[in-house]
Amino acid sequence: MIGVRLYLAQRLSALILAPLVAGHLAVIFYAVQGGLDGAEILSRTQGSVGFGLFYGLFVIAVSVHGAIGLRVVVHEHLKLAGRTLDGFTLATGAVLLGLGLRACVAVVG
Amino acid sequence: MIKPHRNHPLWLAFLLHRLSGVCLALYLPVHFLVLGLAIDETARLGGVLRWSETLPVEMAVMGLVFLLAVHLFGGLRLLVLEFLDWHDRQKSVAAAAVALSFAAAAAFFLQVI
Numbered sequence: 694m695i696g697v698r699l700y701l702a703q704r705l706s707a708l709i710l711a712p713l714v715a716g717h718l719a720v721i722f723y724a725v726q727g728g729l730d731g732a733e734i735l736s737r738t739q740g741s742v743g744f745g746l747f748y749g750l751f752v753i754a755v756s757v758h759g760a761i762g763l764r765v766v767v768h769e770h771l772k773l774a775g776r777t778l779d780g781f782t783l784a785t786g787a788v789l790l791g792l793g794l795r796a797c798v799a800v801v802g
Numbered sequence: 803m804i805k806p807h808r809n810h811p812l813w814l815a816f817l818l819h820r821l822s823g824v825c826l827a828l829y830l831p832v833h834f835l836v837l838g839l840a841i842d843e844t845a846r847l848g849g850v851l852r853w854s855e856t857l858p859v860e861m862a863v864m865g866l867v868f869l870l871a872v873h874l875f876g877g878l879r880l881l882v883l884e885f886l887d888w889h890d891r892q893k894s895v896a897a898a899a900v901a902l903s904f905a906a907a908a909a910f911f912l913q914v915i
Contacts, residue, residue: 704881704884710874711874715874721867725910759823762827785827789830789831796833796838796840800840
């Protein structure tokens, strides 16, 4: 169901995500504390290479992590297996990556 | 009948980690879609952001902050469990993960109200 490579990818993506999630929570707190509205947030993020790299890496890591995590859940609870399970994992990762990168371009580009 | 292992606090930690992960995975595409509105539908994005400032939505966002924090701290607990030497404070670490997550969610809520 989850071989060594997927296990390592799950753990590696978790290690990458840990500081990024902490940073994202800090950004949320900063935005809320400052009472920033959507336009103010966008004015600070658009054109920022730092935000682009931060959230680009975030999206890639969360796509890998989310897809493998849901793979484990649907295998254990819905008994999906084999090619169906592989297809589900790839589709989940692709949807998260596609939507996430689009959101990244919208917020940073 | 509840299976014996499910009475163990660390099984609850596992359950919380799994449920928070599933909820976050279901929420993420919606979050990305809303952020994507900034490309060419800034008016709609503004509408969504104004709607997000209503109390019920802020309560829901507080829940999301809790889920994100509890998945982060619970995940760190798992990484410590798997990659470092075993120690006997697993239950304490799990409790600390939940406590920190509640603190993060409460701090967020106090900021927005």
